[in-house]
Amino acid sequence: MILRNREVCRAVVAFLVVGALGAAAAWRLADKTAALCVAGATAALLCVFLSVTWRRYRALAHMASQIDDVLHGSRSVSFERMREGELAILASELDKMTSRLALANEELEREKNALADALADISHQLKTPLTSLALMTSLVRGQLAEAGGHETELARLRTMERLEDRVEWLVSSLLKLARIDAGVVRFVRTRVNGSELVTHASEPLLVAFDLADVTLELSVQDGAVFEGDLAWTAEALENVLKNCLEHTPAGGTVRVSCTEDALAFRLCVEDTGPGIAPEDLPHVFERFYRGGEKSAPSEVDPGGVGIGLALAKSLVTAQGGSIRAGNVAGGGARFDIVFFKATV
Secondary structure, three states: OHHHOHHHHHHHHHHHHHHHHHHHHHHHHOOHHHHHHHHHHHHHHHHHHHHHHHHHHHHHHHHHHHHHHHHOOOOOOOOOOOOOHHHHHHHHHHHHHHHHHHHHHHHHHHHHHHHHHHHHHHHHHHHHHHHHHHHHHHHHHHHHHHHOOOHHHHHHHHHHHHHHHHHHHHHHHHHHHHHHHHOOOOOOOEEEEHHHHHHHHHHHHHHHHHHHOOEEEEEEOOOOEEEEOHHHHHHHHHHHHHHHHHOOOOOOEEEEEEEEOOOEEEEEEEEOOOOOOOOOHHHOOOOOOOOOOOOOOOOOOOOOOOOHHHHHHHHHHOOOOEEEEEEOOOOOEEEEEEEEOOOO
């Protein structure tokens, strides 16, 4: 194996050339016995050189194997048994490096867990007053409705309730994004049925579709399945559906199709809205990006903040999938979610 190395090959050739020249000179200046002695000494030195080189390369291969173990998550790596000159120095430095990397990794894990706990505490602290505010708003609205003659105040209270729901959703979405960024969200991998996924994603929005006078059409291929997390994927699809609903005018349609082929499990969501402006397409999945042509506030959406699609992308890509935005040829936006199969 060591003869595959060009440097070793050049050294062996040099040994043989020098030995041959030395043996020839000894034969010419002395006799055959002297030439054989020179050749024998050259062969012995060559054997010593190859032996030392083989041991050195074996030590390097062992060191490379240990480094590969470190790269694959092993932390019980030690280079203490290497005591050979410059290799010992290199091994010592590598040992220090792996120890520092292990300590840094442990510190990052502690920081991620601390961040996740802090975010959970913040979310809880925000949700508690929001829940109380929602209850009080509902009670006041109920009292005014019983009293009668307060239509303007009732309309304002309904708007407050929608805004409260919006703020609560925003807090929850930001918490989920932060937890995904921190790497503390655990995605399960189970066999997910496409029909079940679409049902889970669309059910929470059925009332909103009715209020907005937008038709939701579902088309699911029988037997379409993929390996992933049902709950998180349904949330990603729900955010895409919500975005399409917010940008589809009354009387429009949002279509969801779910198919599976030899390569992947595919979800396609299309709407009959104005579509996505070309300059906005590269940015639709960026956080808090709303585009140059903002839609007017409606009864369903008091005003988007540009977080739903960012959350959808994070949830899809974290599971190894991909999501892409585009426009339908006849008008309207289109979103494609794809989960490729590991084996074909």
